Amino acid sequence: MICFLALTLSGCAQGESDLRSEIRLALANEPPTLDPSLATDNVSHRVLVNLFDGLTEFDADLNPVPAAAASWDILEDGRVYRFHLRPEARWTDGQPVKAGDFEYAWKRLLAPETASEYAYFLYDLVNAVEYNSGELKDPSAVGVRALSDTELEVRLRRPTPYLLAITTYMVTFPLRKDVIERFGEVWTEPEHMVTNGPYRLEEWRHEYRLVLGGNPRYWAKRAPIEKITFYVVEVETTALNLYETGYLDMVKLPPDAIPSYRTNDEFVSFPFLRGYYYGFNIKKPPFSDVRVRKAFAMAIDKTKLPEILKGGESPTNSWIPKGMLGYNPGIGLGFNPSKAQKLLAEAGYPGGERFPKIRAVFNTSPENLLVAPFLQSQWKKHLNVDITLDNQEWKFYLSQLNTDPPPLFRLGWGADYPDPDNFMNLFTARSGNNKTGWANAEFDRLIEQAAQELDPSIRMELYNKAQNLLCQQDLPIIPLFTSTMNMLVKDYLRGFLPNAMDVTYVKNLSYRRLRE
């Protein structure tokens, strides 16, 4: 036994890496997949944006800028996009990147047999829904096709102002049909994977580490940092320990640690496109009465939330987050306890009398366990209403939300692409994510109209009207705050430009000086 242990422990020492050309980052969990057609999570996305070039990528202000596509034309009033690919772009095996690779990837995403959970990202394409649902069998009828090796045409069923933002996202990355057909489900293993981005996959030790090396055939200049090592570190405090002891170059801070690092030179904080809200099931009393909903919203002093959560959260009364078109802090119901009490009395519960027993239901998480008792105390203090708290295991909670949403529940939403449609279509009557039971035809009409409006100022106006219905007039939800990303970044790194989507293109980073 002892011999066995001695042998196994001595045979796997980590090699010393060249510290001048490597960056070491943490992933919050094992990437569920590196197949862009199947990936749905932030962790996979963090890796994939460094392995692949989409048609476009984000700049620091989250504007889509050229990547695999050098340019594009928008035709037929925004219903047709024609992308012109870089002829010099190459896959890691030296093959040219062709428009057909994009056509194949997009149709693969939509094919029913792929069973991609994010196929709906391309539902704005002509015949995409029909093909994905199996109603239409012919993929050639779907609105994407290669006109030549460097020309890709996308046809939309309606003008889609956020299409370019979608082309930054992993599900639209190009794929090599020959590689996938040859290797099947294991095509994403390092020995088979072919990518077109600034890095290539060199090692993937599952549940532990991924190593990306520079792609020598990349069309742009070679990235200053030649190697990325991602370690799978699920516990934030462990990641922080690794950062502090020099094993990581960047780390997300756990909430408890934020106050002590706030003045640190390596501390970086930036808004994150994630909204947090409490929703009402408006079909269940007492929240079927809008006055009760408004009273609950106005009884919360949201300015206290950052003190409780300590993560630099931004309290909000409106739904579209800061950093996105449509953000309007003037919309929504602010803290007004006397008005809240008056509304509750008008609804038949003066001083909180006879108010029914209500549970606030939420899933168990450190953040939720801080927010829920705070809300409970606010409603008690300002409305004299007793709300009981019920925290539940995540999947159990979701199954309840999907079958019979409770009168009062917590949810959040993180942006997949930085466009208000991503946040606002959530509460349309047809949205599966709308658990409130609220349906407003006017709201739906405004969202539908805004989704295909190309003029930003007109869109802004439409979203103002829609937010007014959502956050002020009907109030099926109480928006509470938008999140903030708090990180530590080693001072020897240069070029780190935080963005609200938390997308890090490592190719833009370099070293200010050598590590000590």
Added chain:
Amino acid sequence: MRTILVRILMAVPALWGVVTVTFLLLKVAPGGPFDRDKVLPPAIKQNVEAKYHLDQPLLTQYVLYLKGVAQGDLGPSYKYLGRDITRIIRETFPVSARLGALAYVFALIFGIAGGILAGLRAGKVEDSFVSAFSALGFSVPSFVMAAALMYLLSHTLHLFPPALIGTWKHYVMPSIVLAAAPTAYIARVTRANVIETMLKDYIRAARGRGVPEWRVVMQYIIRNAITPVVSYSGLLLAFLITGSFVVEHMFAIPGMGRFFVTAVTNRDYPLIMGVTLVLAVVIIVANLIADVLLAIVDPRLRGRT
């Protein structure tokens, strides 16, 4: 030999029972593997369920699963796409087994040695010292101990890496945390048995006959004192080598232990079934080994196993 063969044959229906009960429990648990905070459109949900046969009747799913297990195919993971459970276990089990074996050796050596020392020196300072350590090992939760060791030995003293794997140094802190509770238990049990054995008539008789003290201790006291430890060691080995969620989670170790929790929270049915099956097999095998060892240590038990 015949007894061992019978035990192996009896394991087959036991494993079938484990598979069946686990399968049924998972099906009645609320929430499914593809329930997300971002709800899937119906067409997409239908495609996903069809891919994994979740649109089939329960009996069909059960039969398909049993067929797979019989052929050594534990099915695909619902969470880690494109990876089958057999491969996941093949990659992660050795890591857990390595760490678990180290903790096991650690627990046996220090637990037995500490227990003997405390028993022989009952009421003295050595006894108090061992008892204090046992109390710590029992009462301090693993995640607290892990955090404390990280802070002290890594962050402050820079003796060991705080997490990850690679060199022998990476294994020191996780092994200590993993071995703490079993070491404490073994020490206590051993101590109690040493004290009890020392009061036996045959010990007094041996001393009366002039048998040297070291022989009394080695041949009579220790041999009797470790018998209960041997019977416990099978189960202990099984649990240690199949991994610990807390230790692997805290130290970022790519072992199988983390799946005992994460597979359940993800409702990754095939993975839950896979790790449960592995645990069941390891428990059966480890208990069998423990029984054989027990028969070697205590001749009175031969023929009873």
